Amino acid sequence: MTDQAVDISGPVKASGAEDPSGGAAPRFFGRERELKALREDIERAGLDTLAGRKSPRARVLLIAGRPGSGRSALAEELAAALTGADVAEAAAGAAGALPWTARGTGSGDYPDGVLRAGLTDPGGERVPTERTAGEILGLLGLAVPPGADGDELSEMVREALAVRRVVLLLDDAADAEQVDPLLPENPHCLVVATATGPLTGIPDVRPCTLGGLEAGAATRSLARTIGQVRVTVDPRTAQALAEECGGQPAALALVGGLLAAHPRTSVADVAGQLRGLPDAGDQQPTGARPLARAFRLVHDSLPTAAARILRLLALAPAGLADAHTASALAGCSVSAARSTLDDFVRLGLVRTDGAAHPQYAVRGCLAPMLRDLLEDRERPAEIQLARARMLERTVRRLQSCRAVTEPEDAGARRKLAGLPRSLRFPDAEEAGVWLRQRQPALLASARLAVADGELDTLARRLVAALVRALAAHRGTEAAAPELYGLHGLVLDVALRRELPREQAAALLNLGDLDARTGRTRAALTRYRAALDAGRAAKDLYATGRAMESVGGAYEELGDYHRAADWYGRALSQRLTQGEREDEARLYGRLGAVHTYAGRYGEALRNWRAAAAGHRRLGGPAAQARALSEAARVQEYAGRPHESLQTCREAVELARRAGDVRLQAALQLRLADTLDRLGDPAAAGLHRIAADRLLGEESPAYEIRSASTES
Template structure:
């Protein structure tokens, strides 16, 4: 490669073709950054300055092909390779005339300072012989012009150095004419003029020397308006006095090292973090040391290098960079200090032999100077401390996976991962914004599958860059397969596995096993205590192990839960990495035992929590025998705040149940946990977790052929679908559960199934069938000694009696129900029975008593944490209060009922609150508003398939919509008759107008 003149590549037979000006500009850009990856975006900036064509990316690829053909013709195939996100020119210094010139120049200067003028002159001559004209000839790009100007300065300095050596060797006569030409070409250059004056004096031509001075002074005054410098004036005075001293040895040039790696051309995001770094560099306020920490692949090095390039002008005395991890080994301070001192011109023979002495010499070298130091990939504080300049005018940027809190006074900058938008933006900068914009959905999917890790996004981008024919969806589909995702995110030296492995190798045997097993569980988040049963460790040791994983950046802190405990989670890619190693390194029986212990611990803790909460669902609620021993401190923590503990742990428990099933571990424990969780799931309307655990338990029961277990799970699924207001699905599951329970003679589960069938039948207005089923459930519950089933059946029978108009029988049922729940110390059940009783009083016209009972029920339900139950009781209070002279607060209460039901996804509750609001506005004569609400409620009841509630809403709508009142009234009475409800008799002989008048009479 030759750039000291026209840019060209030479082979054994001379120059080879490298294309026109643009390919040569690309070649020149790669030469000046040899052995460094130059991104496509950076090449575009260099080749076209600030005006690239729209096809610039494609043209870069074309020019690269052209240059590669040139290298192949020169016998250097492979010198230019593709390295994401761009290209790498892999040539040695001696493979280019630029590198050889710089080597000769360094040798010459070193020899000249040592007084070895013959060797120095030879080196200067060898370097100057390489020049064939202005550097980077034929390349008009700005970077080439700037670099050419700097090289022209170096060339002049070499010519001056050669002249100094010639004078020292007594060759003044040979130097006059070459120096006269040099001065003529560079009339303002004082060093060349001084050398010409010395050559003339040494040849006995003092008069000519003085004339050269006068000529130079005139140039300086005419063109710059300044006098000659002190050195030239002193030489002039010495000539006049006839006392010219011997030529002094040249002063060592002031070295300002510039060894930063290339800037990141596609740098993305990090605006706030970058601002912190720039503020430290520009204002030099605060600590002169900034530690940039974050997980592997988060882009710490990219941020540090980008900030360093932005700050170069503020640190004119040099910028130093060192990768402290140095590829396959750590670099110690001794070696790095040697490199830094060498960059400042200290010869290898002069380097001290101890770290302390080198650190002292380094601090002396930067004393009084403004130097920027980037220390990349530091492992610990001990690597960094000897490399700190200790000079307030300097700035040190350290990147590390650890926070290096031992560097007292350092400013911390913590990097997280990108969100989808920034990840997609970075992908667009790598593969082309147009390509990403045209396939935005697939690009965002790739970004999400990369988990926001910049290194992973770069690997994905490199793969797409190498395959321009691929639609982005192809890579997205490949990344979706968890088994191959880490393989897909490996291109050249961009590999997630390699990045994670740097910290993985530091794990002790215990930490490694904890990492493996926690990754196998694949929990959404977890408390540190989970490591105790996994590893069979005491709690304190388990916490230490988990925190050590955090320190090594293999585990993230997810936050703090409602009872003040730290929660942790794995990044998706880290979890895949850990599970991959677990599959290779951990015996299957060890994994099974660990998961079984952990599942058993969760079972004991869930049981302790559920025991303290009101019971919402029926069915199996086991007391544990022979359970896994659990540290009492964990049980106490659960019992102190069971609601918050379950809220925090539920997602992890659900996933643990799923993983246990996937691994074929401990199906019985999974079934018990599933049954226990039904009640808190129902209380919080958490349908997803409820469904997932029951599907796992159902699959396990069917897989083992255990019909009793299957019946138990089916009752849970029936209750789930009933809570979701999916009445047909609920009925189907309850009936299947009944069939299995009957087949195996499990009367306890049969009782739960039958009471479920009766409850759903009542909702669907199958009053005859529901009555028979609920009466059967009473008998079954009494036979098996399950008062909760008996109470639930009485509740349903009370509702049926009320719907039929037998209000005395209904009230008796609700009182018996309340008594049973009271004996069970079930305050929630008792409160629900009181609400049912309040509806009987309302139907009898005793509105004040009805309101009081509903208010009492609401207060109790709220106290036991049943928000939805309390909401239904508030609705009952509002409806009763609406029919009293004092209806204050009704509208606000109903609005709150609607908000809660909507937030909780309770479709029945939303329909009920909407209808009651319609009744409220109807009672106050606001027909139009009432009509809109009642029409909405009717649509909701129709969607739920509940004919009795449709009829009740149509009755109200007949009064609110007089234009269609007759039609609504007719449909309502037909539905009431079909359901055989009490409203058939209540509406006999009435029409919408008279019915509404009776309602208003109570206001």
């Protein structure tokens, strides 16, 4: 494709598109009866009420209908009406761009607004419960524990919603098993679900089933897009065209967009073309044929290059594309891709969120047809090449996103200057905005790349770049839930490709996140597997790190004997490699676990060895901390005079290091020891010295038995 934009555009509205009365066209019409029935259903007494029981859960409303029937738009309209949610924000949610939360006006039964989540991916796959629950928690501003399973996260959702009055909109549910775990145990909340059929298994749910719009409403919908004049001059043909579309809002939007883009084309011509299209086959349900024919008519009217871009959008992760995604897929310039995507918006093929970095969401009802067309019209090799181009572009954008956070003189910034201008970000703030907006699509891209199995090298690069970008912009703590999933993807590829070094790295990262969230036994399993992988790769760093981590897990579990054994193994390896900093740290960890276990002789030897190691490394502050712990052990062992002398050595080292807070902490340690030795006067002098060092408002920190070097 050339760098020129594909010219399929015409006026967005034909002449006379404005409402003759001068008033704005209504945003939502044609479903007033269904909307009224849904609102009445909220007030209807449920089975529990009729039985004299208090309802234990939220009321569930189901809007059922085929994709393209307007079920999501009706759900959004109902939610907005109940909460006073912003109409534009609701429209962005309906576009499928991002999950959203909208605050109401503070009045009504649901003052805490609307929470929305999609339950089916554009590819047709069910969204796992843990991902949906994590999205809802994120919308509520609650931290998501990394690695938590669906049961834990859905329980957190129920707890969070137990104290709120919200409308929970669950779009495109495959079955009741997706909805049931998320139902709030709070009768003051409302769940609005959309699905193709009934949600068997959820009690007291009466579906509001949608068919086509009535003839008058369907014609008005068409007039809103193409202008009242073109309908008025030939009302019978306009009504016939609406009937050919089956009254389906999505089909009407497509033919309306086609007519608006070609103002010289008559309504009769489009109606005749639509009527003349053959059905796709007997396998297609009758109710799905109007939308399929309307889509095929619009697709076939596009120039060749634009039609190919449209088909390739089936590869867009999470159904979300930006100009760079479309550019990479089609092999055209970014400006040409952006222009073509804007044309698709006018044709009703995609929707856009209008953000600073606009994203274009493929309509969910069109996604299956796009996939079928892609497989039918494009060779598998071309599809794989397009996917590879998209992944490579994404990797470069992520590298640019991370590099812009580096100092000006860093190597990454120098490499950034060599990238094309379109791939660069002006500053870190702009890059962070892009990363936040594109995060759902980026995570979906990583999952799809790994699942593909044929582009593992690119998949590994993509995951690595995404991990670095998230850590740079959000920090490892804030991004831990996403990082956990990404490390799991790395592990999948490493296992598939038999890459033991990468297996070890992924297992260590996953183990660290498990340990940080209190899943110590799960972390222990990860660390042991990492040790095996490190040994298979003959990676000394990975094996040493794994042995130390196994020891840390046993220490956390209170098994100090095993912890000391594994720390000792890690120390033996470090001693053979001459890694003095690691040696000193491991001596300290051994000293800590021996102290906990009451083996004071072993503890004292290891703390003194740690102090000697830090002395050789030239770290007087670390040496002082190790000697302070040695003094603590001496005191536990009933040797207070030796403890006093060791603590004085530590004070002198802290003074030489210029660590005022450490000096103050050690002065307090000396005071406590002198009190126990029966010398309160000297103890008081040391407390005065500590107060003088820090001032009355800045208490000294406590030196704990657990090694601060671990």
